[in-house]
Amino acid sequence: MATRVIGLTGGIASGKSTVAGMLRELGAEVIDADQVARDLVAPGQPALAEIVGAFGQEILDEMGQLDRKKLGAIVFADPARRGALNAILHPRIAAETARRIGEASARGIAVVVYEAALLVENGIHRALGGLIVVSAPDEVQRQRLIARDGLDPAQVQQRIDAQAPLAEKIAAAGWVIDNGGPIEETRKAVAAVWRVVVGGPS
Numbered sequence: 001m002a003t004r005v006i007g008l009t010g011g012i013a014s015g016k017s018t019v020a021g022m023l024r025e026l027g028a029e030v031i032d033a034d035q036v037a038r039d040l041v042a043p044g045q046p047a048l049a050e051i052v053g054a055f056g057q058e059i060l061d062e063m064g065q066l067d068r069k070k071l072g073a074i075v076f077a078d079p080a081r082r083g084a085l086n087a088i089l090h091p092r093i094a095a096e097t098a099r100r101i102g103e104a105s106a107r108g109i110a111v112v113v114y115e116a117a118l119l120v121e122n123g124i125h126r127a128l129g130g131l132i133v134v135s136a137p138d139e140v141q142r143q144r145l146i147a148r149d150g151l152d153p154a155q156v157q158q159r160i161d162a163q164a165p166l167a168e169k170i171a172a173a174g175w176v177i178d179n180g181g182p183i184e185e186t187r188k189a190v191a192a193v194w195r196v197v198v199g200g201p202s
């Protein structure tokens with residue numbers, strides 16, 4: 001039986017990682033595109049050398065590791081530079097994700113959840129076996145971004161503008177999980193979706 005890959009996405013700071021954690025607790029195998037990217041830009045990796053070549057040594061910290069906050073400030077302020085970074089990372093992320101899905105399939109895993117921010121923007125959701133979208137009110141997203149990343153309002157807007165509107169993601173979704181209320185309500189919604197996913201078509 002082929003492994004079914006379900007996408008997990010949502011607006012920035014909507015709570016994708018929270019939902020992914022709940023899915024893991026329910027037994028899901030989750031591949032996190034952001035973690036894949038972190039692994040790919042570790043010191044000594046070819047992607048990091050290419051990024052330094054494109055953006056300069058100043059995007060490294062004193063330990064020689066990628067300073068994601070510095071790089072984020074650059075690419076979210078300039079769509080062309082964001083495109084250059086994506087051209088370096090996205091093909092590598094796709095290849096490594098495919099490798100990890102293949103490894104999960106070899107272990108007999110029936111369903112893999114692929115968590116990524118830009119599934120709808122990049123059209124990747126069309127090739128998946130379903131799509132879960134996590135939603136939260138706009139003001140909740142903004143407050144979380146300020147609290148989590150220490151961003152000012154202009155930087156928050158840059159990051160929101162870099163993604164498709166939430167309504168566009170919801171329109172592509174098979175399931176929508178509202179993460180704007182009490183955490184227990186989110187947990188119930190996640191459990192309900194997971195029951196459908198594991199019992200759904202392969």
